[in-house]
Amino acid sequence: MPAIAQSVGMQGRKGGDVIVAMQAAPPTIDAQATSAQAARNLSMHMFESLYTRDEQANPKPELAEGVDISADGLTYKFTLRGGVKFHNGKVMTSADAKASMERYAKVGTSRDVLKPVAAYETPDSKTLVLKLSAVFPGLIEAISSPRAPFVIMPEEDGGKAMGQVSMTGTGPFRFVEYKPDSHVKMARFDDYVQNTAYEKRDGFTGKKTAYFDSVTVRIMPEGGARTAGLQTGELHVLEAMDVASSRRLKDDKNIKTYPMLPWAFMTLMMNNNWGLTSRVEIRRAIQAALDLEEIMAIATDGLYRMGPAWQYPGTTYFPGTDGLEAFAKQDLNKAKALLKAAGYNNEELVLICDSSNKPHLDAGTVEAQQLRAAGFNVKLNVMDWPTVYTARSKPEGWNLWPLMMGIEPYEGPYNVVGFFAGSQSVQIKQDAVLEQCNQRLATQLKLEDRKAAVKDFQNRIYDQAIAVKVGEAGIVQATRANVMNYVPYRIPRMWDCWFS
């Protein structure tokens, strides 16, 4: 039925200025240099990458036609699409792609993934070859991630320092202006070259058509004002709407709400290096003392689902949930027994939590209550984001830290497993088994071996109670009812939708 509607009645209509509201200001609008959601909301309209993700988050070509990987896994030969135009009118060539990737290796946020790349070569204007010094089967997954996207910009921008680029891309919208704390304006790029390898929009790639004349993304910190703006029609699209508000507005004929579930992992990170949480029995007691469902219900306002796995069900690397039921259930008797066995003597358990993010704050508050009920002496330290981040980066002084991981589980296993590995691992104390899993994931050429590495990673996390996966949180995106053909995604995509 929807397919018929799309081909017959749902013809797109050009025109209009669509106004999108987002809550945070981007730390920079330089796409490569930040992994902030606010920047992604903008970048993905103006820029494109060699590879990006489709609707199901699988890597798919965008500016590349495809890639040939040599049998030894050391040579990646990308064939670029022909005739793709930048916003300045220039046609994209391999020189632009090379300069952009080289710039990323210098200033990009996820530049570590390019470390194995020894050379970037351009045998002709349509070909970019990446020569690796060591195998890295995750390369395509890494450079297709929108986390801090590996966007292609003109060669001239290649040498520019962070934040100094000209904001010229190949995307369906072009940059017009940025007024800090007020808005970012983008206009339709009329010379946009569609990717005809696809039938329709698909995740961040596909055959994209821009209908709106312009997109204005307004920065509005007040949730109430955003909801009110959507109700009065001043705003057309909300990046995220308060869940309770969305329930109340379900019957409002002028508004359409789009729940997105799953959106993020809710986790409780533990410092395995310091104080109480350096002892595995105490960490197990914490895991047993928590009622995960209550935490999720309150932190997400009811928009959640439970899931103990460290990958989303249905994705390539999903390790299954066998044997995890026992861990995921609250068991106060077990917690108390573990505490007693560990000789717990009312030592302080420090939970640090930021007030800038409501789900973090709510989860931290509920967790503190639950742990107190189980007999822990909890000190709840609520601080603003930079302070909490500074505190958690230190090897001592904190035990527990609630954190939502949004883009990482969407990307796949690399940044989830990687978060727990290396000298700067989130649990502070490196774990030999996790290190080995991360190594296997990064170097095993066979998918089955990499999947086994993810499963071993998950088992180790639960066995040693290294961190707690609380559940999977959702968000609600919302539009005015006259915004047609909108489909929710990691960002509010303003291509392939239009005003009725």
Next chain:
Amino acid sequence: MLRLIIVRLLAAVPVLLVVSLVSFGLTLLVPGDIATEIAGPTASTADVERIRVDLGLDKPPLVRMVQWYGGVLRGDLGRSVLLNQSVGEAVLQRLPVTLSLTLVALTIASLIGIPAGLLAASKARRWPDQAAMGAALIGLSLPDFWLGLLLIWLFGVKLGWLPTGGFVDPMTSFTGWLRCIAMPAGALALTQLGPIARMTRAAALEVASSDHIRTARAKGLTEPRVYARHVLAGSLVPILTVIGIGFGLSLGGALVIEQVFSLPGVGRLVIGAVLRRDWPIIQGGLLLTTFIFVAVNLLVDLLYLWVDPRMREDA
């Protein structure tokens, strides 16, 4: 007069020094920097450390302090990496928003507060006095951000008369600007209305009993005219003082009002800078706003001289 201006500007130097020292002290005490903001919430510690080195944030504080004061003496307040703007540019871009908000608020407060105060004085201790002063006191006692929320709910959502937030440049659309600024300025005005009305009443009562007002009455002027002309003229100095103080207070009050109404003003710039640890903006922004604060107070004093020539002798 010139001497007064010079003396006052010189007196501002130690004030500015105190402000800059306090803000510098904060950079040393407050943990975190913009690297965490740029990298994003789930960045690894290694990513953040790398950005820190890229931006030169790992230099010792004393070096940064010397560099900063050196820059200030050359008229360079520094640069915000997050905004990709110089501090001067960033503040000047937001200043029209904050100034128009406070000026409109004070204008509303004066246009209502002064007549209300005069009315109250002319009917002292009768019901118009009590009603006006009661209303003024209630206005003074309301939290302005709370009032802002109620206004958004009533005029923005329920009635749909005014936009719920945002700012339009008056050069682009004057009516658009007026619609955007009406609610925030109204909320801010209510808190300033009380002091202005109360001061007007107090000053007018004192002036009304003076000899030259009695002369005016004796000349047969009607009571409203006496108040509108002579009493008001005689009360202007204390009224101006309270408006001048109100200006400073409104700049502070604007911090929260800008937040509630999503206005891109100086207050949101500075609060955002603190929450994101954008130190050049915090230090430079505070220095500039303090200077504006001092300049406005000087302007008020100069207005006294214009209003009341007798004071020229003292100056």
Next chain:
Amino acid sequence: MRSLLARRNFAIGLTLVALVVLAALAADWLAPFDPVKNNYRNRLGVPDDVFLLGTDRYGRDVLSRILFGAQVSLRIALIVAVVSGLAGGFIGLVSGWWRGVDVWLMRVMDGLMAFPGLLLAIALAATLGPSEGTVVIALSVAYTPRTARVMRGAVLVARSQDYVEAARAVGARTMRLLYRHVLPACAAPWVVQQTYVFAIAILAEAVLSFVGVGPPPPRPTLGSIIADGRDNMVEAPWIALSPGVAIAMLVLGLNLLGDGLRDALDPRMRRIMR
């Protein structure tokens, strides 16, 4: 001098303040529910005969939160009034009596006055972690200069009084002079000023909690209840409405008390107070 009006205002003010203070003190008995207990099934409940003022997004009873929140807000404002009163009183006294240090002290006070208290509070909260203590420190620092100015003015008036000048001429000891003559003369303006500071501190604490640098959740303050309600202003305006009314009642009462005290103690004091 004690006009009927003044006495009536004073009485109204006293009643309003007493009402809120008593309700806050008796919160343990009056509050129908636990103010920090989440009730997931009953979120954003409309005011009814069980939850008189409705429930917030966590299903907590708004009335109970206001009663306990008023306790915290009152405690903070009272301590701020006392601390800024002592610090400002001392600085004002020194500044008004020893003219040599006056210029310097007043410049520092001007600098502090020009520094936005809200920013100081955010910075302190980031350094020390948000707590009642942080709020008290930030607000005390912010209001000390005002009290110092008022106190300095009062000391200047007192020291120019004939009997004080005479006592100095005959060589009375400074401490004795201050204790016997100057301080008593400054007591009235000090009390009145600190009543106003009390009122302003209630409003300021609400602003700080609203911005998120007040005492940490889940314990309520009047400001944090408004902050909790602001995202649901459209669907559930009652959450933010009633704590605002409580603040307004309290501040109005304190202002009336201040006015009444001022009029009763000394009508000329208006010259010193601004």
